[in-house]
Amino acid sequence: MTQTNSPTHSPTNTIDPCTLVLFGASGNLARVKLIPGLFRLDSIGRLPAELKILSVGRQLVDLDAWRADIKTMLDAKFKKGYDAAAFERFIARNFYHANPPTDADAFTKLKNTLSDETIFPQNFAYFLSVRPVDFAPVVESLANVGLTQEEQYWRRVVIEKPFGTDLASAKELQGAITKHLKESQIYRIDHYLGKSALQNILLQRFTNTILEPIWNNQYIDHVQITNTETLGVGERTTFYDTTGALRDMIQSHILQTLALTAMELPKDLSPDGVRAAKIKVLEQIRPIPVNELSKHAFRAQYAAGDIKNADGTTETVPGYLEEIARDNNGEKVASVVETYAAMKLFIDNPRWQGVPFYIRTAKRLHEADTRIAIRFKKAPLQVNNQDQNWLIIGIQPRECIKMEIQSKIPGLDIKTRTIQLDAANRLPEDDTVDAYEALLLNLMQGDNSNYLHINEALAQWRLVDPVVKAWAADKNPVYQYPAGSSDPKASKVIFESEDQFWRYSIELGGDKH
Numbered sequence: 226m227t228q229t230n231s232p233t234h235s236p237t238n239t240i241d242p243c244t245l246v247l248f249g250a251s252g253n254l255a256r257v258k259l260i261p262g263l264f265r266l267d268s269i270g271r272l273p274a275e276l277k278i279l280s281v282g283r284q285l286v287d288l289d290a291w292r293a294d295i296k297t298m299l300d301a302k303f304k305k306g307y308d309a310a311a312f313e314r315f316i317a318r319n320f321y322h323a324n325p326p327t328d329a330d331a332f333t334k335l336k337n338t339l340s341d342e343t344i345f346p347q348n349f350a351y352f353l354s355v356r357p358v359d360f361a362p363v364v365e366s367l368a369n370v371g372l373t374q375e376e377q378y379w380r381r382v383v384i385e386k387p388f389g390t391d392l393a394s395a396k397e398l399q400g401a402i403t404k405h406l407k408e409s410q411i412y413r414i415d416h417y418l419g420k421s422a423l424q425n426i427l428l429q430r431f432t433n434t435i436l437e438p439i440w441n442n443q444y445i446d447h448v449q450i451t452n453t454e455t456l457g458v459g460e461r462t463t464f465y466d467t468t469g470a471l472r473d474m475i476q477s478h479i480l481q482t483l484a485l486t487a488m489e490l491p492k493d494l495s496p497d498g499v500r501a502a503k504i505k506v507l508e509q510i511r512p513i514p515v516n517e518l519s520k521h522a523f524r525a526q527y528a529a530g531d532i533k534n535a536d537g538t539t540e541t542v543p544g545y546l547e548e549i550a551r552d553n554n555g556e557k558v559a560s561v562v563e564t565y566a567a568m569k570l571f572i573d574n575p576r577w578q579g580v581p582f583y584i585r586t587a588k589r590l591h592e593a594d595t596r597i598a599i600r601f602k603k604a605p606l607q608v609n610n611q612d613q614n615w616l617i618i619g620i621q622p623r624e625c626i627k628m629e630i631q632s633k634i635p636g637l638d639i640k641t642r643t644i645q646l647d648a649a650n651r652l653p654e655d656d657t658v659d660a661y662e663a664l665l666l667n668l669m670q671g672d673n674s675n676y677l678h679i680n681e682a683l684a685q686w687r688l689v690d691p692v693v694k695a696w697a698a699d700k701n702p703v704y705q706y707p708a709g710s711s712d713p714k715a716s717k718v719i720f721e722s723e724d725q726f727w728r729y730s731i732e733l734g735g736d737k738h
């Protein structure tokens with residue numbers, strides 16, 4: 226495919242003086258990611274001098290106690306210690322405001338607190354780390370006291386995942402918040418977009434000449450996008466049993482990974498340019514035919530089994546249904562919620578016509594790995610019915626790019642073997658930036674390219690919704706796979722052709738079962 230335009234990158238590194246208002250400040254996300262992330266950004270000099278952080282919580286906590294609590298968050302996160310001067314600077318930026326749900330005037334009081342310009346810069350970014358049912362009411366309450374109006378200053382609102390629980394509720398949420406906010410004020414999170422490895426997909430594809438010419442249906446047999454975890458659902462049984470793998474991972478992180486893998490060259494690297502290209506490809510994905518669902522989607526649940534821990538030890542873990550029963554006073558629940566989900570998708574555009582995209586996610590599989598694996602078509606010369614080429618982009622834990630090619634086995638015979646060109650996308654000395662740190666910085670910079678546009682969220686729901694509904698309605702027992710095993714054999718039903726199979730690892734030989 227020929228390139229007709231050549232986007233340039235214009236970074237938006239400036240940050241206006243602003244106040245970050247963290248709703249749900251005593252919740253897990255704020256304690257483990259947001260506050261430590263802001264501290265790290267401060268330590269490396271990326272926060273503007275005037276920035277203030279106003280944490281908002283339900284409890285009445287005085288400022289000294291809140292600042293002492295922040296210290297416990299940082300102590301827990303940075304076990305090796307941290308710089309005392311950086312800590313002093315950071316702690317002085319932090320304030321607390323109690324917003325008890327019983328107080329009808331809570332938001333007027335919040336407005337009064339924020340109106341003190343001697344403390345709080347008047348550009349406000351609200352981070353809603355609250356229950357999804359509270360997203361719309363919080364926006365409405367902010368709007369009712371005039372805190373969403375942009376006149377002299379900007380107002381931005383971050384909405385955590387999930388943006389709705391299906392297409393209808395996503396539209397409803399959108400309707401409710403756009404009564405008060407413009408699209409440019411809304412920052413919808415998918416934390417995978419804050420990962421450097423995901424941002425690299427677009428760059429690696431388009432800043433190299435050699436990849437683009439083969440990135441299409443002329444050369445590619447199929448694409449596999451995989452996210453597997455060895456972890457189970459843990460304590461989150463209530464959340465998970467109303468969510469499932471399709472909504473939890475595929476509707477969001479995996480479809481975003483697919484969009485970056487399949488999108489066309491954006492007209493530029495501006496937020497609008499990147500998001501327009503992603504929206505376009507997401508909207509070109511063919512709806513899944515629900516009348517033939519079993520050929521296009523497969524679900525399963527983990528049963529008890531043995532999991533290998535990172536330190537090499539093995540642990541016997543309970544199955545999903547046992548965990549659900551454990552948290553349901555020991556009573557069995559006939560849940561059909563999937564912990565493994567695989568789907569076959571087609572993209573109706575000239576680049577991808579006829580190329581299946583197999584996407585899958587699972588909890589409690591044999592390894593934790595996120596990758597894009599691309600299998601190329603058969604080579605013109607067949608010597609020993611050799612393997613087809615693979616190109617693999619490792620997202621996590623290894624950030625790498627690998628290419629498997631054929632090479633002659635030295636010696637007297639004409640035979641080839643597969644060798645792997647293997648390069649690290651991350652070097653040991655590179656910065657490790659948490660996805661939330663990157664996203665917080667983008668928020669303050671007013672750069673929403675790594676946040677979802679509403680049309681991305683809606684396209685993603687439109688695609689998975691019919692499958693979620695069909696699966697929920699089908700009460701037949703769900704296929705079980707032992708924890709620690711690789712893909713259930715039965716999942717093969719979604720492959721288009723006999724010679725397609727799951728690649729189960731990024732290592733050489735990872736295509737052999």
Ligand code: BG6
Pocket residue numbers: 386454473474
């Ligand atoms: C979350 C899901 O969005 O992403 C979790 O709710 C999942 O179920 C997590 O474990 C995975 O994120 P990461 O960054 O650890 O790959």
